[in-house]
Amino acid sequence: xxxxxxxxxxxxxxxxxxxxxxxxxxxxxxxxxxxxxxxxxxxxxxxxxxxxxxxxxxxxxxxxxxxxxxxxxxxxxxxxxxxxxxxxxxxxxxxxxxxxxxxxxxxxxxxxxxxxxxxxxxxxxxxxxxxxxxxxxxxxxxxxxxxxxxxxxxxxxxxxxxxxxxxxxxxxxxxxxxxxxxxxxxxxxxxxxxxxxxxxxxxxxxxxxxxxxxxxxxxxxxxxxxxx
Amino acid sequence: xxxxxxxxxxxxxxxxxxxxxxxxxxxxxxxxxxxxxxxxxxxxxxxxxxxxxxxxxxxxxxxxxxxxxxxxxxxxxxxxxxxxxxxxxxxxxxxxxxxxxxxxxxxxxxxxxxxxxxxxxxxxxxxxxxxxxxxxxxxxxxxxxxxxxxxxxxxxxxxxxxxxxxxxxxxxxxxxxxxxxxxxxxxxxxxxxxxxxxxxxxxxxxxxxxxxxxxxxxxxxxxxxxxx
DNA sequence: TGACGATTCTTATGGCGTAAGAATAGCGTG
DNA sequence: CACGCTATTCTTACGCCATAAGAATCGTCA
Numbered sequence: 001x002x003x004x005x006x007x008x009x010x011x012x013x014x015x016x017x018x019x020x021x022x023x024x025x026x027x028x029x030x031x032x033x034x035x036x037x038x039x040x041x042x043x044x045x046x047x048x049x050x051x052x053x054x055x056x057x058x059x060x061x062x063x064x065x066x067x068x069x070x071x072x073x074x075x076x077x078x079x080x081x082x083x084x085x086x087x088x089x090x091x092x093x094x095x096x097x098x099x100x101x102x103x104x105x106x107x108x109x110x111x112x113x114x115x116x117x118x119x120x121x122x123x124x125x126x127x128x129x130x131x132x133x134x135x136x137x138x139x140x141x142x143x144x145x146x147x148x149x150x151x152x153x154x155x156x157x158x159x160x161x162x163x164x165x166x167x168x169x170x171x172x173x174x175x176x177x178x179x180x181x182x183x184x185x186x187x188x189x190x191x192x193x194x195x196x197x198x199x200x201x202x203x204x205x206x207x208x209x210x211x212x213x214x215x216x217x218x219x220x221x222x223x224x225x226x227x228x
Numbered sequence: 229x230x231x232x233x234x235x236x237x238x239x240x241x242x243x244x245x246x247x248x249x250x251x252x253x254x255x256x257x258x259x260x261x262x263x264x265x266x267x268x269x270x271x272x273x274x275x276x277x278x279x280x281x282x283x284x285x286x287x288x289x290x291x292x293x294x295x296x297x298x299x300x301x302x303x304x305x306x307x308x309x310x311x312x313x314x315x316x317x318x319x320x321x322x323x324x325x326x327x328x329x330x331x332x333x334x335x336x337x338x339x340x341x342x343x344x345x346x347x348x349x350x351x352x353x354x355x356x357x358x359x360x361x362x363x364x365x366x367x368x369x370x371x372x373x374x375x376x377x378x379x380x381x382x383x384x385x386x387x388x389x390x391x392x393x394x395x396x397x398x399x400x401x402x403x404x405x406x407x408x409x410x411x412x413x414x415x416x417x418x419x420x421x422x423x424x425x426x427x428x429x430x431x432x433x434x435x436x437x438x439x440x441x442x443x444x445x446x447x448x449x450x451x452x453x454x455x456x
Numbered sequence: 457t458g459a460c461g462a463t464t465c466t467t468a469t470g471g472c473g474t475a476a477g478a479a480t481a482g483c484g485t486g
Numbered sequence: 487c488a489c490g491c492t493a494t495t496c497t498t499a500c501g502c503c504a505t506a507a508g509a510a511t512c513g514t515c516a
Contacts (some may be wrong), residue, residue, distance in 0.1 A: 005464075005465085005510085006464080006510085006511060006512080007463085007466090007467085007509080007510040007511045008463060008464055008465085008510065008511025008512035009463085009464070009511070009512065010463065010464080010512075011460090011463085011464075013355070013463085013464090019445030022341065022504080024478050027475075030240075035502080035503060036503080036504065036506085037502080037503075037504090038507085045464080045465090046465055046466080046506085047461075047503095047504080048464080048465070048466085048505075048506090050504075051318055051504095051506095052462080052463060052464080053463095056504080057503095057505090059434075074480070077477055081509065084420055088487085093321070097288055097363075104315075104332060104335065104336050105382045107332065107335055107378075107382075108381070109383070110333050110390065112390055112391065112393070114397075117393065117397070117398045117401060118398075120398070120401050120403055121398045121400055122340060122457055123400075124400040124401060124404060125400060128400065132405050134400060134407075135404055135407045135479080136400070136410060137400075137404065138404030138405070138408055139408070139412075139413040139416050139417065140411075140417075142382065142408075142413060143375075143379070143414075143416070143417035144412060144416075145378075145380035145382065145419070146375065146379040146381070146382040147374065147375050147378050147379075147402035147417070148376050148378070149381060149382060150335075150373075150374035150376070150377040150378025150381070151371070151374040151375075151378070151379070152305040153335045153336070153371065153374070153377060154335075154338070154370065154377060155396055156375040160342055162338065163340065165345065169342075170345045170348070170349045171343070171349075172352040172353060172356065172362060172365075173345060173348050173349055173352060173366070175362060176352060176362050176363055177366070179363045180363060180366055180367070180514085185367040185370060185371060186371075186373070187279075188364070188367050188428070189367065189368075189374075189375070189421070189424075190373070190429055191424065191428075192425050192427070193417070193420055193421050193424055194422025194424070195420075195423065195427050195428075196417075196419065196420025196422070196423035196424040196427075197445035199418050199420070199423050199424075199427075200416070200419075200423075220348070221389070233495075233496085234479085234480060234481080234495080234496085235478080235480045235481085235494085235495055235496050236479065236480030236481040236482080236493085236494060236495055236496090236498090237480070237481065237494085237495070237496065238481075238482085238493090238495080239494085239495075241494080241495090263471080263472060263473080264472080264473065265471080265472075265473090273496090274472085274480080274495070274497080274498085275472095276474075276475090276496070277494075277495055278475095279473095279474075279494075280493075280494060280495080282493095284473080284474075285473065287475090306508055307509080368459040397504080400460080442484095
């Protein structure tokens with residue numbers, strides 16, 4: 001792994017190569033292993049060398065998230081807006097569960113890549129042509145992304161080992177946990193959410209906002225988060 | 229803040245006091261300020277002193293999460309299961325938005341406190357008596373918690389500053405963002421989710437699991453996450 | 457050939473979690 | 487009251503971290 005190299009001898013480093021090494025390292029050894037020194041070692045290079053391709057560690061983490069969300073590409077064969085949202089949700093979840101150690105990162109740092117924005121724009125168009133008012137369409141997509149993220153973050157495979165639940169004190173929970181399955185829970189809740197969105201669409205003439213929702217104040221800060 | 233104290237002179241430290249100081253520090257200065265040295269300094273004490281009340285930093289972080297989720301106490305005046313879930317969702321969201329710097333912590337570490345388990349048990353009972361099959365009731369509560377967590381994590385106030393979106397390339401997103409409001413989005417998606425849960429309840433005779441859902445394998449690990 | 461810019465390594469600073477151990481205060485027992 | 491015990495606190499030290507500053511080396515182009 002670590003080549004013996006002179007002082008100015010190129011190692012062929014690239015931002016992309018660094019990000020890919022970082023993702024691989026985090027996948028294999030967890031977020032805590034993700035140090036500049038460790039990534040550099042993985043690439044056969046000293047830590048400071050990375051700083052010629054990445055301004056600092058925070059930017060590197062942002063790059064990792066961008067790298068990840070760019071993997072989320074739902075198949076474009078969407079016959080309905082429901083199908084489109086379903087496909088997006090599953091694709092996003094697949095990306096997250098493929099890199100469980102990085103879910104916390106994705107949850108923390110919004111990524112606004114062109115890829116992300118294009119996906120968002122396409123889904124907004126799909127929802128709008130289905131009758132959703134634009135702001136509502138945006139709400140739908142963002143809510144869906146938040147739901148997927150929350151589900152992935154709460155996935156039990158991520159939880160550290162924890163004390164067993166007292167069956168006597170909490171009989172219902174104890175019994176429920178035994179038959180619980182995260183994947184079917186996700187599908188169930190996703191269908192519920194889609195069902196609710198559809199109901200909102202038919203309830204209001206233009207998928208509108210039932211309660212004369214509060215308008216965003218003029219001092220509101222720019223909201224930059226993409227779907228992921 | 230830092231008292232001059234001799235070597236064996238008590239500072240009156242307590243696990244509770246430490247946790248409270250840690251929460252306050254994180255609220256004021258962010259997660260990165262949450263170091264053992266920094267917390268200790270806040271209490272007028274050396275870092276190693278904390279280790280007599282808390283085994284290590286991870287346990288301290290777990291303690292913080294327990295502290296937080298114990299704040300989530302929805303009012304017990306629930307006329308329906310929908311009202312009960314709504315109250316819980318709003319209470320949980322209020323807790324999270326009251327400590328935005330700690331959302332990442334709550335998302336990462338499941339807390340299984342007695343307080344949490346009691347809340348879970350009560351909600352399971354409420355849903356079961358409304359007609360939900362037990363496993364479905366569990367799915368409902370867990371999905372709701374995941375949704376709230378995801379929404380809080382994706383809340384734009386947490387996002388670091390980011391480049392403005394190109395209005396020309398992404399006109400729909402650009403227009404939608406301008407009128408977006410996280411609070412109304414939350415209410416909208418929450419109602420959609422509740423609507424979908426209600427639909428699942430009336431669709432199946434016992435709120436059952438429509439697709440002959442996959443049973444949890446026998447080798448499945450104990451699922452310990454509470455609602456928060 | 458010689459200068460230059462890009463890339464890499466070296467060294468150093470201040471902060472982190474925490475292991476090991478020394479010192480002290482207060483308390484219960486004689 | 488004296489004595490030792492235990493809980494609490496401080497001190498020191500180790501290996502890790504991000505990264506600032508600068509020296510060494512390469513390929514390239516004049």
